[in-house]
Amino acid sequence: ETGVTQTPRHLVMGMTNKKSLKCEQHLGHNAMYWYKQSAKKPLELMFVYSLEERVENNSVPSRFSPECPNSSHLFLHLHTLQPEDSALYLCASSQQPGWRTRAGELFFGEGSRLTVL
């Protein structure tokens, strides 16, 4: 148990569907991240939110739309996805610098396995 919970754990969707992935952290962190991990590829950083503001968007296609309503919750809205978007989507959180806890340590959820048909 890492303190970061992702739902659903598994999702199958068609290319015309709209779905959302949810992430919740119970660690009091103020930065949250979405990563994508395709089979046999490195983790790809997709989005970073710090203090609920998006600070990084690594050229992710617009069919992926993040939302961070507060520092504990992060969503990834999915629409008109392609089969190549099938992957494990990982959420992570961390504490921003200035706090006494170890800065830069990422806490990951167990991921949402997405299959696009």
Next chain:
Amino acid sequence: LAKTTQPISMDSYEGQEVNITCSHNNIATNDYITWYQQFPSQGPRFIIQGYKTKVTNEVASLFIPADRKSSTLSLPRVSLSDTAVYYCLVGDRYTGFQKLVFGTGTRLLVSP
């Protein structure tokens, strides 16, 4: 961002010590070195972080030479459950961790 290079895979046997070396020739003055472990279908898990010399915790040791252009993760007496992918990351502790980039990692296979 400093680029890291690790061996793609390593094999070991139970009870042995495993050393995984990471090269980061372009490491900056403010960069820290962090290692993560990832099991299949799970998110990576923080193992250890260091800046220079040696850091040890309950699961691993991290050796960093004076020039900091490389680092070695040492796992003492590995067991089958240590079979995983190990990632070395380098980033500025105070700003760059927002852009942490994972490489391909080292796939460690521990056999009986």
